[in-house]
Structure formats: structure tokens, C-alpha cells
Amino acid sequence: MSMFCFQCQEALKNVGCSAMAGVCGKTSEVSNLQDLLIYTVKGVALVNQQAREAGINRPETDRLIMDGLFATITNANFDDESIIRRIEKALHERETIKESLKEAGVYKESLYPDYATWSGHRYSFISKSEEKQVGILATDNEDMRSLRSLVLFGLKGMAAYAEHALNLGHKSDDICDFTEKALVATEDDTLSVDDLVALVMETGKFGVDVMALLDNANTSTYGHPEMTEVEIGVRDNPAILVSGHDLKDFEELLEQTAGTGVDVYTHSEMLPANYYPAFKKYDHFVGNYGNAWWKQKEEFESFNGPVLFTTNCIVPPKASYSDRIYTTGATGYPGFKHIPDRTEGGKKDFSEIVAHAKKLPAPTGIEEGTIIGGFAHNQVTQLADKVVDAVKTGAIRKFFVMAGCDGRMKSRDYYTEFAKTLPEDTVILTAGCAKYRYNKLPLGDIGGIPRVLDAGQCNDSYSLAVVAMKLKEIFELNDINELPIEYNLAWYEQKAVIVLLALLHLGVKDIKLGPTLPAFLSPNVAKVLVEKFGISGMTNVEEDMAALMG
Numbered sequence: 001m002s003m004f005c006f007q008c009q010e011a012l013k014n015v016g017c018s019a020m021a022g023v024c025g026k027t028s029e030v031s032n033l034q035d036l037l038i039y040t041v042k043g044v045a046l047v048n049q050q051a052r053e054a055g056i057n058r059p060e061t062d063r064l065i066m067d068g069l070f071a072t073i074t075n076a077n078f079d080d081e082s083i084i085r086r087i088e089k090a091l092h093e094r095e096t097i098k099e100s101l102k103e104a105g106v107y108k109e110s111l112y113p114d115y116a117t118w119s120g121h122r123y124s125f126i127s128k129s130e131e132k133q134v135g136i137l138a139t140d141n142e143d144m145r146s147l148r149s150l151v152l153f154g155l156k157g158m159a160a161y162a163e164h165a166l167n168l169g170h171k172s173d174d175i176c177d178f179t180e181k182a183l184v185a186t187e188d189d190t191l192s193v194d195d196l197v198a199l200v201m202e203t204g205k206f207g208v209d210v211m212a213l214l215d216n217a218n219t220s221t222y223g224h225p226e227m228t229e230v231e232i233g234v235r236d237n238p239a240i241l242v243s244g245h246d247l248k249d250f251e252e253l254l255e256q257t258a259g260t261g262v263d264v265y266t267h268s269e270m271l272p273a274n275y276y277p278a279f280k281k282y283d284h285f286v287g288n289y290g291n292a293w294w295k296q297k298e299e300f301e302s303f304n305g306p307v308l309f310t311t312n313c314i315v316p317p318k319a320s321y322s323d324r325i326y327t328t329g330a331t332g333y334p335g336f337k338h339i340p341d342r343t344e345g346g347k348k349d350f351s352e353i354v355a356h357a358k359k360l361p362a363p364t365g366i367e368e369g370t371i372i373g374g375f376a377h378n379q380v381t382q383l384a385d386k387v388v389d390a391v392k393t394g395a396i397r398k399f400f401v402m403a404g405c406d407g408r409m410k411s412r413d414y415y416t417e418f419a420k421t422l423p424e425d426t427v428i429l430t431a432g433c434a435k436y437r438y439n440k441l442p443l444g445d446i447g448g449i450p451r452v453l454d455a456g457q458c459n460d461s462y463s464l465a466v467v468a469m470k471l472k473e474i475f476e477l478n479d480i481n482e483l484p485i486e487y488n489l490a491w492y493e494q495k496a497v498i499v500l501l502a503l504l505h506l507g508v509k510d511i512k513l514g515p516t517l518p519a520f521l522s523p524n525v526a527k528v529l530v531e532k533f534g535i536s537g538m539t540n541v542e543e544d545m546a547a548l549m550g
Helices: 028-054 059-070 080-104 122-129 142-167 173-185 193-222 247-257 268-275 293-303 351-358 377-382 384-392 410-421 433-437 458-474 494-505 523-533 541-549
Strands: 228-231 239-243 263-266 285-288 307-309 325-328 337-339 370-373 398-401 426-430 452-454 485-490 511-514
Touching: 028 059, 028 080, 028 122, 028 173, 059 080, 059 142, 059 173, 080 122, 142 173, 142 193, 142 247, 142 494, 142 523, 173 193, 193 247, 193 458, 193 494, 228 268, 228 285, 239 247, 239 268, 239 293, 239 351, 247 263, 247 268, 247 351, 263 268, 268 285, 268 293, 268 370, 268 433, 293 307, 337 351, 370 452, 377 384, 377 458, 384 458, 398 541, 410 433, 410 485, 410 541, 433 485, 458 494, 485 494, 485 541, 494 511
Parallel strands: 239 263, 239 307, 263 285, 307 325, 325 337, 398 426, 398 485, 426 452, 485 511
Antiparallel strands: 228 370
16 A cells, blocks of 8 residues: 655655655555545535534534644654544544534535545545545646645644644634635635635635734733743653643643652753743743754653653654653554543543653753743843844844754754854744754854744744734834845744745745755746745755845
């Protein structure tokens, strides 16, 4: 059984993974089942659009759609059984909605295509997943396939952020409605290239909306991130390491480890939890351990304690520590213990992982000292006068947005070298795990302003956009592109795709994107992005530095 997947930056030969396993480590069976899950979720979206029109849609459906999209993000879920259960749940939800439509007298079965009518039992899912119309290659026209992929992968990124917000009680019906319409549109053969281009841009608009929604959810719940020195050393207590992005999971784990003698550390994209005031009251919250997601094989080994994945970025583990890995939410991996979802109004039960931690040794230290972060839009706004003065006096010549994802390719050393080469009168604005390429370099400060301003997680790229818009207002400029800000972004998976589309919606131009342009961009679609928005790939540090500084 073969697969085809080109949704992430590691797509084989920058074309697509099409053998028995992806570069990420997922099997062809899992890849095809994920395609079938998306296919089925599109059917749920179609019938739920009719339910919305009739005013009988259920909130459970919105969560199911978001979770189905989220579970197929790169490195989130490698567990075929977990994906199969989601397909079964989606099929059941779809038929439940149809029954509601029948009861309301608005059932329109004649309108339903295969993705809204197919049925089967789990033993038939594999064969169904191999049918041509299920996967991305169902679209023969390369440009249409490219545009549909841009929309779909953007929706996956949106769903991740929407689910985090939903976990904190924040939801937008407009975002849910658009997600459904866009999913259905990716199966609509009547749409033209121009229609799909417009849909891509509309996806970017809702990308801004969903990041604003999550920003409000996080800050209203936990306070605004503030400038913080984060410890990167270790203590002598047994501990739990938390990776991923979900702050609700992190909060509940902190509550349940308080007073147990078990410490808690963040890893990779959970680092920004250190910046939120609400979490600083926990004495057993120590700091951050390690670096970006792709180094986890060495770092999980030396951590010694259990690791909790709240979202994606799982690397297939070594056997030596695989029994210490726990997943929750949309994540999954064969053999890993999975912590079930919270019930309505309840909390997740982390007692098993806490008990496990107590039996294991304390972490082995891998570094010492501190790193500084917490420069989301509220904190930077407080520094606005100092920043503006530095720009006006020439102390700061340019800002470089170096946000996005990190990855394991050797070519990503480029970002470290680029940061080292930047003139001393420049400042890096960052968010996402791309920061691990340079956030521990001794780059110093400019008049007390650190030269690396970390806003937080990948979704906090929204903060960078807010900062840019604020500076545009302060300097009384007509165009955001008139600011002394350059964009040199790294991407890896679908949350980076929605961040990119959001920036394009905001009118940002001349973005440099690397280490490779997405494999799902056809030559014609790539040409449109180059000509309309000035998007370009990275070359080498010297050439790119000269172009961007010039």
C-alpha cells in the first residue's frame, strides 16, 4: 500500500512522500486513513451547513470537525486505531445530523456526493482510503490541486488554534462556519482558479481571526505574557516534561502536581508558558528543558522522567524511553499511553503520569543559565516609546521577523548563521520553535531592548502582526511595508501555512520563506505568489543579507 503526502516541509525530494512511510515516520496506512478522515469530515461539514441554515447545528459537530483536522497535522497522530475511531465518530455524527435534517423536513439527500454518503465498517476503511477520490491526488489539475491544498492545510492550522481557544471556552461561530464552507469548496469542481485564489485569501483573513481569538483566550485566562528570564537548568526532584501548545492541559497538570514533589518543565513550543503570569505562582514549575522538537530523541533520554505531548511534534521514539511518553488531545502514537479528554465541565486526569514521575530519577542537566522571552504585543507596546526612540535615533536600523518552525534538515543552520551575521543595530522578532536556532546566542541588546524579542508560540505570530500595525500607526505610514521590517520565515507544517496566509491577508509583501518553498505549490501558483506578494525562497546568508539589508 502506498501513500501520497506533501503537506510538510520534509516532503521527499520536495515533491511528496509516496512510498510505504513518510519522512515524518507515519506509515502509509496511517497517512491514507488520515486522508479518509479528512474526506469524511468534509461530509460532516456539508450536511452541517444545511443544519446551520435550519438553525439545528450542534456545538459537538464544530469540535469534531476541528479535532479531525487537527489530528491530521504533521507529527500529531501516528496511531491508526486513534484515526479509525475518529472516522467512526465522524460517520456517526454525519448520520445523526441527517436524522435531524429529516425531522426538520429539510433533508436534501439528492445533493450529497460520495464523501457525504459513503459508509462502512472499520475493516473496510483501509480499502476505502486507497480509492483515488479520497486523497489529495483526486484533483488531476496541478494548479487546482495546489490551491485546494493551500486552503486545506491552512484550515488544519486554523483548527489547531481554534481547538486551543475552545478548550478555554472561547469560540467563533463565524470561524466554524467558514471552516465548513471551505472544506466543502475543496471538493467543488465548479469553482475556477480565480474562485480558489479568492478562497485562499479568505482563509488568510480567518487565520488572523482565529489567532486573535486564541490570543484573547490565552491572555484573558492567564494574563498577558511579560518579559521573563526562563531557567534552563534543572533541580533534583523527579519531573514531568510538557511539549506542545495547549495551555489548558498545562494548567491542569500544574494544578495536579502541586504539593506532590514532582517538578514541571516545558519543552519546545511550550516554552512560552513561562511568560504567563498565572503560571508563575507554581513553585514546582521550574523552567524550560531542551530545544526544538526534533532534538527530542536525545533530550527525552536525558530528562529521565515522563513526557506529555499536548499537541503535535512527536518524533518516533527510541525504545529506551517510549514507555515514558504520554499523549492527550489530538495526539497519538502506537504504544503510548493516552490521557482521555476532559468531560464537560471537568478536568483531565493526570494522576497516572504524576505517579509515574515519582518513580523516576530527576532530569540530567544539559545546560545552565537563562533565556529571555515574553515579548508579545502587550509587552512590546509597553516598550513602544523606547523602541520608537531607538528607531528615530538610528540605534535600531531594522527589525527582522524570523518566526515559524524549526526542523532537522542541515540547511536550517542557515537561520543560526543569519542571526549571527545580522548587524548589531538590528532586532529579531520571533515566535514559534524557529527561535531555538538563535535564542541562546549572545546577541546582546540595544539600549536595554534585547536583540531577540520572542513573542511566544507559532500562533503568537499574531502578536508580531499587531506590533507591526502599531508601529505603522505610530510612524503615520500608509503601508505596513514601509516599516523597517523584513521577513525571513522558516516553515515546517500546517500552522505555519495559516500564519503565512494571515500575513498575506494583512498585506505583508516580500516574505522570504525557507528552507524550501512548499512542495504543494505548483509552478503557476508559486509564480502568482512571487509576482503578487514578492515571496521568495532563501539562497544563502550572504546574498539574502545583502538583499534584505539593502
